[in-house]
Amino acid sequence: MDVTEQIEAYLLNEMSDEELAAFEQSRAIDPSLDRKVVLHEQFMKQIKDHGEHRKLISDMNVIHAQLDISAIREEVIPTSVKIKVLWKKYRPNVAVAASVAILAVLTTLLSTGSFNQATSIRSDYNALRREWSRDINTKVKRSQNEILQNINASSKSPSTPSLFSGTGFALNTDGYVVTNYHVVKGADSVYIQDNDGNSYKATTVYIHPSYDIAVLKVIDSSFKTLRSLPYSFKKSGSDLGVDVYTLGYPKDDLTYTRGYLSSMSGYAGDTIAYQVDISVNGGNSGGPLLDSKGNVVGIVNAKQDKTDGASFAIKSAYLLEAIQSMPKDSLGRKVILNTKNTLSSLSRGDQIKKIENYIYMVKVY
């Protein structure tokens, strides 16, 4: 205590002359005292410096607080850099926001089925071909089998059940059969089967996708030319409310259903088709729509889901137009359509008896 007291008094010049002289003398002869003096002086200075350092910082903080930093920024930083700085700062946020937005949009589109073009507009429009299997692998296998069958050429009828089936009906006696394009779309091979169960190989000779019409030609040698067609094709439009019926293969046997023309336009105002109040199912596609006199007025092709009594049939006028526009080389010669109707005076049962041999199940592999 005493020593430190003295050192401090010495350093702060608080000593009297005598004390000072005495202290200096003892300092001169005692190195440890000298060392203590030096260290204490240093420490005192350190504390003092510390105080000044602190004061400087607080002074500067006061000045800094008075400055208008944003004005200085305005002055010294070019605008482009400000944007760059902002961009740097918020880039991660922007990235996250953008990905979330994109994800949300994609998810919405996906879940509402917008990517599926065929169903996006016509989500409740149901083409009436009959599906046997959804398995793509089977499809490949089927076509392989088919090729093998062709090489062996031992059997007339396909060895395996078809993947899709629809209905078709004879255009004339030479083995031309009309059906829907959607029935034969993507087909490896096409067979038609008549009401007696005979299968014939056919090829697609003409398609008209926008009218959903396809024309097949039987190429099997065992196919015999038909007797003349009992029905004719109606060139003009039919009237609203007309009684109509159809024959088709929604199952393995020919099935009859009847109804009436309920509207002159089809799905969503489509003028190519009639709306028909008739109960049809998968497999009815491509079947003839006949009026009570046995005129073909259309081809059944679709129905609307979730709506009662809204089936659709392509108008016969468009069928005729499509056939007219068939290129000759795809036929060999022109298709001559039957114009003589032998059904008009018959009862419905007799009509069907006459027609049934001209209605085919179209099987697609």
Added chain:
Amino acid sequence: MSREIKRFEPSDNEVILGILNDSKGVLDKLYEAYFPMILQLVVMNSGNDDDAKDVFQESVIILYNKVKKGDFVLNSKLKTFIYSVCRRLWLKRLSQKSRVTGNIVDFEEVLSVECDIEQQEERDKQFDLMELALGRLGEPCKTIIEDFYMNSKSMQDICEKFGYTNADNAKNQKYKCLQRLKKLFFQA
């Protein structure tokens, strides 16, 4: 890229004399004249306002210490000195944050100030140590030490302020405080 910064700059001699005389106004002038330059430097090199403030204040402290120690030789413009110190400090910080290494967009000419900065770093360490020690010292010791050694108040004033019956008691207390401070400071 660079924009000319127009500011009234105090003459270098005026500043140095001001620092030596503890003139109040000189710090204001210094701040006003050179802070925009440093703000520009830091912000244009991926820093923000607070970074600029820290770096600039550090450079002013270095300048003050250097001038007061008496070893400040004005062989360049004061502006260049401050700029160089700040530049060096900012580069160091950047490399610590490992954001950018090495390159920096320059706006002024540059001096080598490595030595000054190293000294300052040592001083900063001491400053932090002292601050810590004072903090641990607790009251009333902290205030007594600060009043006596930093603010150069007389023992009589301190005696009155803390209500000691006589100056000897106060002195005794101050002595104990100083011993404790030394212990805290050198132990840490």
